[in-house]
Amino acid sequence: MGDVTTMGTTQRRRTELAAFLRGRRARVTPADVGMPPGLRRRTPGLRREEVAQLSGVGVTWYTWLEQGRPINASPQVLDAVARTLRLDRSGREHLYHLAEVPFTPEMPGTALAQEVGPEIQGILDALDPRPAVVYNARYDILATNSAYRALFFVPLMADTAMANVLWALFTIPDDACPLVFRDAELPVMVAQLRGNYGTHVGEPAWECFISGLSKASDHFAELWAGGDVVPPGPRVKHFRHGLVGELRMTSVSLAINGMPECRIVAYTPEDEESRRRLDVLRARRPREMPGPVIGDRHQVGDQHGTGDRHGAGDSKNPAP
Numbered sequence: 001m002g003d004v005t006t007m008g009t010t011q012r013r014r015t016e017l018a019a020f021l022r023g024r025r026a027r028v029t030p031a032d033v034g035m036p037p038g039l040r041r042r043t044p045g046l047r048r049e050e051v052a053q054l055s056g057v058g059v060t061w062y063t064w065l066e067q068g069r070p071i072n073a074s075p076q077v078l079d080a081v082a083r084t085l086r087l088d089r090s091g092r093e094h095l096y097h098l099a100e101v102p103f104t105p106e107m108p109g110t111a112l113a114q115e116v117g118p119e120i121q122g123i124l125d126a127l128d129p130r131p132a133v134v135y136n137a138r139y140d141i142l143a144t145n146s147a148y149r150a151l152f153f154v155p156l157m158a159d160t161a162m163a164n165v166l167w168a169l170f171t172i173p174d175d176a177c178p179l180v181f182r183d184a185e186l187p188v189m190v191a192q193l194r195g196n197y198g199t200h201v202g203e204p205a206w207e208c209f210i211s212g213l214s215k216a217s218d219h220f221a222e223l224w225a226g227g228d229v230v231p232p233g234p235r236v237k238h239f240r241h242g243l244v245g246e247l248r249m250t251s252v253s254l255a256i257n258g259m260p261e262c263r264i265v266a267y268t269p270e271d272e273e274s275r276r277r278l279d280v281l282r283a284r285r286p287r288e289m290p291g292p293v294i295g296d297r298h299q300v301g302d303q304h305g306t307g308d309r310h311g312a313g314d315s316k317n318p319a320p
Contacts, residue, residue, distance in 0.1 A: 014068035017098035034255035088198025137196035137261035170217035180238035
């Protein structure tokens with residue numbers, strides 16, 4: 001009787017596992033992971049072969065896993081699938097239980113990437129005149145190109161505590177903020193941060209960042225307490241610049257192989273007027289505009305009680 005009960009429980013878990021994976025796969029769009037939408041897509045979510053490719057596993061193996069077949073899965077493979085499906089800690093734990101693999105919480109204090117190599121910097125530079133930047137999951141600025149610095153350079157941002165977009169946007173004066181619709185954009189960015197925070201709960205660097213920014217900005221504290229979560233995706237954003245006025249730009253996020261939780265964000269003019277103004281700005285930007293120096297560091301622990309280091313971005317140039 002016991003064996004029959006065990007077999008029934010196992011089969012039930014496999015059925016639930018199949019349904020869970022299918023449901024979560026449907027929630028992740030190609031844009032969320034930096035992939036083009038492609039043609040003849042029946043549903044907005046990822047295809048099985050796309051999940052397999054992004055997770056570094058075989059298509060057949062993943063198909064069998066999603067079908068609830070009796071196959072073995074290692075913690076490393078489950079972690080890869082969990083990252084692709086953008087599971088937070090609770091979702092990851094649920095995946096482990098359904099796959100009947102002992103759950104081991106991720107070690108606290110796992111450091112985010114804090115710098116980029118010359119290859120990634122070269123890609124950013126090649127995207128010029130389109131502004132481009134590399135962010136990690138906490139919106140630290142790791143690298144930028146000249147067009148990004150020209151568009152988002154605001155002298156009043158020079159005194160912000162660190163090279164972090166959210167920190168700058170929540171602590172600079174309203175008239176220095178490059179976002180036109182600040183009240184609409186900031187809640188979305190905080191909701192994306194909370195989604196990233198799910199896999200870093202309890203890590204000292206993250207907890208210090210959240211508590212520090214909450215103390216520095218009542219507005220951030222209020223939005224954070226709301227608990228909203230949204231995935232990143234393409235958006236049309238309106239920016240203002242003292243030299244050329246308002247620009248309407250589409251932001252697109254691109255995943256970076258070998259740099260988990262980091263992304264290139266590139267901005268493309270949404271209309272001809274914005275394109276023209278960006279060209280004017282490009283022609284007039286000063287040659288001495290400061291830029292990121294790969295490997296340059298500054299310690300933010302003195303500001304917020306954390307030994308985590310922020311990367312090579314310029315703290316004068318934070319923008320969404």
